[in-house]
Amino acid sequence: MADLLDRTEVEEVFRILSEAMPGRTRTAKGPKGQPDAFRSCISCMLSAQSLDRNTATAARALFALATTPEAMLELADEDIAAAIKPCGLYNMKTRNIRAFCETLIAAHGGRVPETREGLMALPGIGRKCADIVLSFTFGADVIAVDTHVHRVCNRIGLAKAKTADVTASQLEARAPDWALRDGHFWLIQFGKRVCTSRAPKCEKCPVSRLCLWYARHGTREQGEAS
Ligand code: SF4
Structure with a gap:
């Protein structure tokens, strides 16, 4: 059996899902609902291994203190860490936020770059964050791949990849x-x-x-699907 659907089948899957699912969420929160690219990047960094509601709480507290890279660098590490504590890993995330702001100012004059390559060259920004910023802030036609999208694509046969980043590349091509x-x-x-x-x-x-x-496993192993 093939590991991947062919292009006609891929198109058919998207056609079916486009009719079966509600589509674009107008009230997206977290990294997808920020008013500018800087806050979208920071919010994305905060979301690592964090529940959405905890990310939102941390982002609200941090953006009450600073909403630009320059203002963020004026804050003490302790203040950043205290604000973002609800989303966990706050010491590492504080270091990433500081490094991100420093690089953003040094390399781009404080403006968030509008290319995937430029975004991914910034500290703390991986493919998923870059694609979320491209899609939700800059309006690019990009499928950002999170854990749900990665799982679904690899089950159906839209992609065959061990990591979300490779799934994203395959989706972009297919x-x-x-x-x-x-x-x-x-x-x-x-x-x-x-x-x-x-x-x-x-x-x-x-x-x-x-x-x-489903073709391989049918209904026998649904509780153990990977
Ligand atoms: S694993 Fe089951 S629910 Fe998921 S796409 Fe396949 S048939 Fe649908």
């Missing part, structure tokens, strides 16, 4: 152009509602006839 704008939303909603981490709802799944995981 998804139809028309799906790049809102594909992130369809996949993430599908991953939360249907193709859940444990016990995916294969019996009610609109793409089960195309899904490679």
Whole structure:
């Protein structure tokens, strides 16, 4: 059996998901709901290994103190750490925030670059953060890949990759152009509602006839799906 769906099948999966899922969330919060690229980057850094509500609490507290790289560098490490404590790993994240702001000012005059390469060259910014900023702040047609999108894509056969970053590259190469704008939303909603981490709802799944995981495992191992 093939490891990946062919392009016609990939397009069919996106067509089905575009009809079955609600689409773009207008009230996105966290890194996706920030008013500018700087705050989106910082919020994304805060979100690492943190629940959405804790990230939001930390971001609110930090942005009450500073909303520009220059103002952020005026803060003491202890003040940054205290503000972002709710999202965990606060000492490491404080170091990343400081390094990010210093590099942003030194290399870009404080302006967040609008390319993936430029974003990923900044301390603390990986592919997922870069793609979220590109998509949600700069309006680029990019499918940002988080843990839900990574899982769903690899189960269905849209991608075959061990890491979310490789899944993102494969999606970029294989998804139809028309799906790049809102594909992130369809996949993430599908991953939360249907193709859940444990016990995916294969019996009610609109793409089960195309899904490679389902073709291999059927319903026998749903509770152990990876
Ligand atoms: S058939 Fe099951 S594993 Fe495949 S996409 Fe649907 S819910 Fe996920």
